[in-house]
Amino acid sequence: MQRVAQGEIQAFRIVAEALEPRLERFFAQLGVPASDRDDLFQETCLRLYRAADRYDPRRPLLPWALTVARRVMLNWHRARKPTVELDEARCVADTQRPVPETGGADDVWAFARARLPAAACELLWLRYGEDLEPAEIASVTRRTPVHVRVLLHRARAALATALEHDGTGIRPQGGER
């Protein structure tokens, strides 16, 4: 990014190639349909490019990129027009619902998305999917680290409770809690 900030535009290809798999997975896990991820990735990269002069090389790139990607995704959520589902379109919507890719029948992430609020899923994904520290999550989500720790604890507790009380599918591995 320093080279990009110094005017070496070709260096941005390296950044884009490094970020593409991570952002693709990030958008997929947070419920962005595959048809929109291309646009979100491009918008995120353009914002990163425009803000290259403000990048602090002493800090890791990924939390900064995830911060930008998250804002782009929130704008995308806001810009989506509210729609009213028709009865006859319900069966079609069920087949075309933007469900992220799951890893199989025992996918705890799919279970979490189905049971927990979106904000809790987002925090859990940033912590255990992207492996960010609470301080980095705080900078990504514009919260304080203490607030992030509290929300993470609540999300974990809610997920554990949901897993325990689930009678149909996934149960927590490793026994009782």
Added chain:
Amino acid sequence: MNDRPNTPFTELEQRLRRAAPPCAPAPRAARVARVCAAVDTLPPPRAHHSAHPAFRLLARRVAALALIVLSAVLATRLATRQPLQPSLPLLSATSLLDGLGALHVPQRMTGPLAAESENLLTDLVTLTTVVNERTLAILF
């Protein structure tokens, strides 16, 4: 947080980590190419803002030093300018207060106070006498 072995959610945390889908092994070339083509149409980022962190630190220190020096110069100038200001005429306090002495008229209060004291004493004696008489009248 997750490294603590005795947390009640350790198994859940490990499970979440294991279940996280891996990233794609390689970036989508078409997507990256599209981004690069879009970036090529943009002007280069403002490189003049991207000062080196060491330079920023040096600039801050120079600015702080300049601020201190200017403050010291300003304070010195104010201190040296103070005697040049038009000073008030010197006034003698004793000469002003001497006139007050003429307004003071000494009064002798010995006589009135002595008379008042005698009156109070007489009243007290009379009051004591009356109280004694009333008290004896109640008893006998």
